[in-house]
Amino acid sequence: MDKYVIRGGKPLYGEVEISGAKNAAVAIIPASLMVDGVCRIENIPDISDTDKLLTILTHLGAKVRTINKNTVEIDCTAARRTGAPFDLMRKIRASYYLIGSMLGRFGSAKTTMPGGCNFGVRPIDQHIKGMTALGAEVNVSGGFIYADARGGRLKGAKIYLDKVSVGATINVMLAATLAEGQSIIENAAREPHIVDLANFLNSMGADIRGAGTDTIKVNGVDRLHGGSYSLIPDQIEAGTYMAAVAATGGSILVKNVIPKHLDCISAKLREMGVTVEEGDDAVLVSRTGKLKRTNIKTLPYPGFPTDMQPQISTVLCLAEGTSVVTEGVWDNRYKYVNELRKMGAQIHVDGKTAIIEGVGALTGAPVAACDLRAGAAMVIAGLCAEGVTEVEDVHYIERGYQDIVGKLRALGADIVYICEKDETPRTGAAAI
Ligand code: EPU
Numbered sequence: 001m002d003k004y005v006i007r008g009g010k011p012l013y014g015e016v017e018i019s020g021a022k023n024a025a026v027a028i029i030p031a032s033l034m035v036d037g038v039c040r041i042e043n044i045p046d047i048s049d050t051d052k053l054l055t056i057l058t059h060l061g062a063k064v065r066t067i068n069k070n071t072v073e074i075d076c077t078a079a080r081r082t083g084a085p086f087d088l089m090r091k092i093r094a095s096y097y098l099i100g101s102m103l104g105r106f107g108s109a110k111t112t113m114p115g116g117c118n119f120g121v122r123p124i125d126q127h128i129k130g131m132t133a134l135g136a137e138v139n140v141s142g143g144f145i146y147a148d149a150r151g152g153r154l155k156g157a158k159i160y161l162d163k164v165s166v167g168a169t170i171n172v173m174l175a176a177t178l179a180e181g182q183s184i185i186e187n188a189a190r191e192p193h194i195v196d197l198a199n200f201l202n203s204m205g206a207d208i209r210g211a212g213t214d215t216i217k218v219n220g221v222d223r224l225h226g227g228s229y230s231l232i233p234d235q236i237e238a239g240t241y242m243a244a245v246a247a248t249g250g251s252i253l254v255k256n257v258i259p260k261h262l263d264c265i266s267a268k269l270r271e272m273g274v275t276v277e278e279g280d281d282a283v284l285v286s287r288t289g290k291l292k293r294t295n296i297k298t299l300p301y302p303g304f305p306t307d308m309q310p311q312i313s314t315v316l317c318l319a320e321g322t323s324v325v326t327e328g329v330w331d332n333r334y335k336y337v338n339e340l341r342k343m344g345a346q347i348h349v350d351g352k353t354a355i356i357e358g359v360g361a362l363t364g365a366p367v368a369a370c371d372l373r374a375g376a377a378m379v380i381a382g383l384c385a386e387g388v389t390e391v392e393d394v395h396y397i398e399r400g401y402q403d404i405v406g407k408l409r410a411l412g413a414d415i416v417y418i419c420e421k422d423e424t425p426r427t428g429a430a431a432i
Contacts, residue, residue, distance in 0.1 A: 004391040004405065006382030007414040008364055011250030014411045018238045018256045019045040019402040020070065020231035024193035026094030027170045028200045028231065029053040032074045033060065033101040034178055035204050037226025042071045044231060045402045048395070052092050059085045075226075081106040090114075090143075092399075096124065096167065099147050100174030103136055107149040113140070126165045130172035133157040134179055156181030156220055164189050164300040169216070170197055176218035177206045185216040191301040192261045196232045203227050235261040236307045237401060240376045242266070242285045243311040244408070246274045247318060247384040251286035252411055259283055264304045268296055268312065272319060293321035293358060299328045310336050310377035317345045318384060319358040327352045336374035339367040343381050343389070364389040369396045376401065383413055 020043035029050060032039045044050050046069045054064050054072065060083055063075040081102060089095035089112040102109035114124070124145075128138045131147055134154040139146045156179050161168055169189040174197075176183035188194070190212055198211030204227050207219035238257045245252045246269055259266070259278040266276040266283065271294045277284040293316065298306040306329035316323040317340065327333050334349045341347065342365040346357040364387030369375025375397035382389030391397075394417070397404060405417045 001392050002394050002420045003418050004379065004382070004394055005416050005418055006364070006379065006389045006391065008382050008385035008387065008389060010383070010412055010414055011248050012245045012252050012383070012408075012411040012413060013250045015253040015255055016241050016407050016411060018233045018241070018254060019043070021045070021193050021196065021234040022047060022049060022237070022400045023166070023191070024196040024231050025050045026053060026092070027097055027174075027193060027197045028229070029057065029074070030094065030097035030101045031174055031197060031201060033057065033062070033076050033079055033098065034104045034174070035074075035076055035224045035226060037077065038073050038075045039204060039226050040067070040071065040073045040228040042228070042230040043233075044070050044072060045234065046070060047398060047400055047402050049092050049094065049399045052088055053094060056085060056088055056095065056098070059083045076105075079105070081108060084111065086112045086144075093167070096127065096145070097171055097174060099127065099131065099145060100171040103131065103147050103149055103154060103175045104178035107151070107153065109145070109147040111145050113143050113145060124167070126161050126163055126168035127171045130159045130161070130168055130185070131175055133159045134172070134175050134183065136175070154179035156183040156218070158184045158186070160186045161188065166191050166194065166300075169194055173197065173201075173208065173211075173216060173218060176220060177201055177208070177224070178222070179218075179220040181220055183218040183220070185218070186214065188214050188216045189300055190214060192232055192235055192258070200229045203229050232261075233257050236305060236373070238262055238283070239265040239305070239308045240311050240380070240401070241407070242269060242276070242283065243308070243315050244380050244383055245285050246272065246287050246291065247315045247380050249287050250412075251284065253282055253284050255282045257281060257283060264302060265308055268294060268304060272315065291315065291319035291358075293319045293323045295324045295326075297326040297328050303328070306330055306333065307373050309333060310373045311380055313347070313354060313356060314340060314377040314380045316356045317347070317359055317362060317381075320360075321358055323356045323358070325354040325356060327354075335370040336377050339370065339374070339378055340381060342367055343385055345381075361386055363387055366390045366392070369393040372396050372400045376404075379404065379408070379415070383408070383415070
């Protein structure tokens, strides 16, 4: 099994360049299916989730031209509604964004039930509610989702989401873009990647207002035209490196970020005794003294992101005193705690609450990545632990972090990627 081997205890120093936002990319690639013409997308992270989505588009008849590692040109002029590789679709969560974009483009869609990280039940009732309100007939059976605009074009409608959902907000926004008339999404999610998707669609001719607030108005247009767009930087990748230096000590410049998107992460790290200095598009993060305890509750944006919960909880294991972490988005996002316990962490989980007793130091051990962010947490734990940590199931981590091994090595970490086939240690992007 592929794994990372980390010899911990080295502080991090230097600079790290943050890649484009995964959760923006996985919405914008399916959105390109609705574009009549060529769209050039820059700053796409080179990760397995974006790779799979581009492959899915190719199977649907899109021409995908790779300009460089992070730039593609997608031409969906000749795309068709059939040919989707269902096995591939099942492997990623974001494949369900094809429901919204296929409904817009073709008036019907067939996709698989989505995959992705397992945090307990991940319902899609709000997606279905939104599509149905726009006039689609949606059926779920045998692991597939069928949606049909009943032979015509979707019609704008007012949709109140019962739950703040990133996925439902994105999917309804996609479906409404080419619908007839105005749609209003209320209780919409406000994450930066939702704004990024709206900006992408608007730059291709859509008329979407209010993204970033809880009310989004979409005035349907007849067609989208080609254009060029560059994705925002990844808030969670940046936060992960910030947490890593908080755990190991040292000082790193996290480059190509939007500091505003990191406000809640920076605020919590400061409470923990970490210095965070903001520049225009970079943050300097340093930790020399002891880490202090704090309490954290995850919430939809602009609250503290659930996708940073495992990483920050790992840092809190090293703080003095007892910290309380409350998961406010997912029912079951503490599976990684069992792995951290193998490294000496003292964490008691009760439902959505984790009580973390600071232990000062962790000890290297063989651990597994249970999911993407849990895997990032294991890497952070390994970087600060005494001794050797082997992280297995790293394919989860590579779903969302471009060249994490190369970036950490450039910061002075002792981490290598061991490839199952030949057990040879590799370093840097070539390993991934
Ligand atoms: N929910 C419903 N019904 C729905 C949809 C969601 O009840 O129809 C509930 C969920 O069960 C959850 C809450 O609403 O309790 C929020 O779920 P949301 O729909 O916002 O999550 P998602 O769209 O499935 C995205 C990210 C996740 C991130 C969440 C929350 C993508 C591809 N995934 O998931 O990212 O945790 O938003 O911010 O954008 C990650 O990157 O590691 C990751 C898991």
